[in-house]
Amino acid sequence: MTKVLVATEKPFAKAAVDKIEAIVKEAGFEFALLEKYTDKADLLNAVKDASALIVRSDNVTAEVVEAAADLKIVVRAGAGYDNLDLEACTANNVVAMNTPGQNSNAVAELAFGMMISMARNAYNGTAGTELRGKKIGIHAYGNVGVYVAKIAQGIGMEVYAFDPFVSADKMKADGVTPVDSVEELYATCQYVSLHIPANDKTKQSINFDLLSKMPANAVLVNTARKEVIHEADMIKLMNERADFSYISDIAPDNKDEYAAFEGRYFFTPKKMGAQTAEANINAGVAAANQIVDFIKNGNKTFQVNK
Numbered sequence: 001m002t003k004v005l006v007a008t009e010k011p012f013a014k015a016a017v018d019k020i021e022a023i024v025k026e027a028g029f030e031f032a033l034l035e036k037y038t039d040k041a042d043l044l045n046a047v048k049d050a051s052a053l054i055v056r057s058d059n060v061t062a063e064v065v066e067a068a069a070d071l072k073i074v075v076r077a078g079a080g081y082d083n084l085d086l087e088a089c090t091a092n093n094v095v096a097m098n099t100p101g102q103n104s105n106a107v108a109e110l111a112f113g114m115m116i117s118m119a120r121n122a123y124n125g126t127a128g129t130e131l132r133g134k135k136i137g138i139h140a141y142g143n144v145g146v147y148v149a150k151i152a153q154g155i156g157m158e159v160y161a162f163d164p165f166v167s168a169d170k171m172k173a174d175g176v177t178p179v180d181s182v183e184e185l186y187a188t189c190q191y192v193s194l195h196i197p198a199n200d201k202t203k204q205s206i207n208f209d210l211l212s213k214m215p216a217n218a219v220l221v222n223t224a225r226k227e228v229i230h231e232a233d234m235i236k237l238m239n240e241r242a243d244f245s246y247i248s249d250i251a252p253d254n255k256d257e258y259a260a261f262e263g264r265y266f267f268t269p270k271k272m273g274a275q276t277a278e279a280n281i282n283a284g285v286a287a288a289n290q291i292v293d294f295i296k297n298g299n300k301t302f303q304v305n306k
């Protein structure tokens with residue numbers, strides 16, 4: 001029997017789980033659910049007889065892949081797949097996929113929720129500022145970046161973007177001003193919204209040199225990954241520039257060092273960008289459908305360990 005396991009330390013909305021279960025059962029497969037696990041041993045035990053695995057930010061390490069002797073496919077219900085050990089998947093003939101675009105709007109909305117809260121001093125009764133008329137730079141113009149641009153335009157911000165993998169014509173067609181370098185983006189925009197993946201090239205790449213180029217009253221909004229920030233550099237910059245604010249969807253490892261910067265930082269306690277019913281349903285249903293299509297028809301469209 002083909003068993004599909006949903007293993008999520010941070011659970012999907014119930015409506016998403018119900019839909020995933022219905023798709024799996026409709027395909028004639030067995031459905032299993034492991035939620036809110038706190039011990040890696042629970043995951044290692046649950047994957048033992050799973051043929052397919054759906055995860056979120058859960059770490060699918062070599063140990064997990066090797067414990068899952070029957071595993072054929074793992075789908076990260078979401079965009080960033082830095083939590084999957086792709087080499088281990090490939091070595092064990094496991095197809096790894098993501099579900100690009102499915103939770104992008106939720107992430108973009110959170111970026112603005114956090115930006116507005118920061119601009120209004122967390123609604124503490126003092127006069128804040130508005131986003132209208134300000135320049136926002138989108139660092140990586142992918143699925144989330146496109147939604148960020150649309151919302152920013154609705155608010156009346158001037159939108160710039162840098163992405164070496166997206167043509168200037170596409171950006172211009174969206175009413176976005178392309179810039180030629182990452183340095184130019186940071187030097188131009190008071191707000192920068194980060195949407196780069198975490199990989200060997202990008203980890204710690206957002207450093208003092210880059211951030212110090214930002215204009216007065218700069219705000220960096222990170223709904224990507226904490227690992228792309230050079231944490232020591234960020235502390236140095238926040239110390240040197242009292243006009244600089246940092247917002248991140250998930251706290252950095254050195255969060256205790258921010259106590260001195262009251263009012264200039266905000267961190268979500270858990271990664272919240274994709275935590276909406278709609279995003280959970282979109283990404284979870286896509287993951288379930290991709291598994292069924294792979295097992296029944298061999299469709300590998302969203303494979304990331306090619």
Ligand code: 3PG
Pocket residue numbers: 010056057058077078079080081103271272273274275
């Ligand atoms: C993603 O990469 O899709 C987001 O970061 C969502 O992560 P989550 O599923 O753990 O909320």
